[in-house]
Amino acid sequence: MEKEAYYILLYYCYAPIQDPEAYREEHHLFCIQNNIRGRIIISGEGLNGTVSGLKADCEKYMEYVQGDPRFADTEFKIDTHHSHAFSKINVRAKSEIVHSGLRHIDPKIRTGKHLEPREFKAMKDREDVVILDVRSNYEHKLGHFKNALRLDIENFREFPEKVKELEHLKGKKVLTYCTGGIKCEKASAFLLDQGFEDVYQLHGGIIKYGMEAGGEDFEGKCYVFDNRVAVEVNNVNPTVVSECHICGSRSDRMVNCANPTCNIHVPICEACGWEYEGACSVECKEDPEKRPYNGTGYYQKNINGYNPYKGFYQQPNKDRIKSALNVKSNS
Structure with missing residues (x-):
């Protein structure tokens, strides 16, 4: 097997899902059948995930997601790896695809202007700009953009309260960033809701910035939510800050x-x-x-007794699960 035979996919998509639990089961089953592992959240507002698998399996997975008209514009950040980055598949239905408490905010209606990595790079050092890290303490302590304003929060749900401390920045251009872009969708939308007028977000987050702009001036490493824990971003002027x-x-x-x-x-x-x-x-x-x-x-977490089919609650899915088991046993 080739050295980097696996993909790691990071993605999200805000799109209405009428029956999140039913789609969760369908999505979970597809992942099992195609040996996709990772963490995926399904809610009425969309989906959010980080998964790993063999390249061919991940290609099937991306086709599956984007083949659904609701998620056709989903953008995947793709990294290569020598093995699975997760030990199992976990697909959950939750009230939000990233816990913020801002359920009244809909990024599909209004959010900060998206900046591609090179646009972000060109703007970030201007005097009228503030770079705002919307991630948690343990993430930005490991790595962050040079001169970024880093909030003292343990969880993203604390972000709305912290915005009260940023009133003095309302005359600035605020450039928000996070790992893959998802937190910025609601963070930048909430800033606009609170009276900030010139708000932007780094499209694709730190991960895409590293891939497309060399990671320049990102200091330290980027915390990721898989078995790699931390990844290199900056291949221009790297440093250690933690x-x-x-x-x-x-x-x-x-x-x-x-x-x-x-x-x-x-x-x-x-x-x-x-x-x-x-x-x-x-x-x-x-x-x-x-x-x-x-x-x-x-x-490594103890996965003795792990059953990927555990969690299928709805009676009508029994036939689909039996079919999937037969496919797996015959493959």
């Missing part, structure tokens, strides 16, 4: 605390990793439940 949680030295080596009760995800340098046996503190190092440390700080 600090070891224990000693404070520069490090972008992300580690899950070896104490499963704690399990925080923070940068820990290699030296401290070995000294603290993968734990984030003395207390966690001494915890009797501490997991053995193998030098990576990554702990």
Whole structure:
């Protein structure tokens, strides 16, 4: 098998879905049949996902999504990888495709002006511009655009409250950005709703900026929500901005605390990793439940007993599930 035989797809699409639960089951079944793994959210306002699979399987998946007229304009950010980036498939129906609490905001009606990566690059250093990171603390601490305003939030749902602190920026051009673009759809729309007049968003987010504009002036790495954890973005003027949680030295080596009760995800340098046996503190190092440390700080979730068909609730789908099982057993 070739070295980079897999794709990792990052995407979202705002489009009305009348019966999210029924579509969730259909979508889930397609993923199982085509060996697609990852995390997908389905709601009445659209879909949002990061998935992985063999290149041919991902091509089928993209055709499946874009073949539905509702999602025909879905844009996929495609990266290559040597293996699956997920251990299983998880498709959920939720009230929003990204939790913001801004259910009254519809990006299909009004949102910030989309800037392609090269347009964003050309504007970001102007004196009348503010670059606004709308991601959470653990994300922008690992990496962010040079001179970006970074909000102190643990979750995106805190963003609306934080906007109250940005009143003094209403005379500026506000350029929002996030990992793949989805948070900016509602973030920029909400800024407009709150009286900001000149609002933009980086189309495709940090990931597309790295692919199409070389990642220039993105400092550090980009946090991603798959088994890779962090990815390189900048191949022009890269730097490390995150600090070891224990000693404070520069490090972008992300580690899950070896104490499963704690399990925080923070940068820990290699030296401290070995000294603290993968734990984030003395207390966690001494915890009797501490997991053995193998030098990576990554702990594969226990998927014993994992059943990809678990979660099919509706009775009419039994025949489809049996059919899918027969296909799988005969392949």
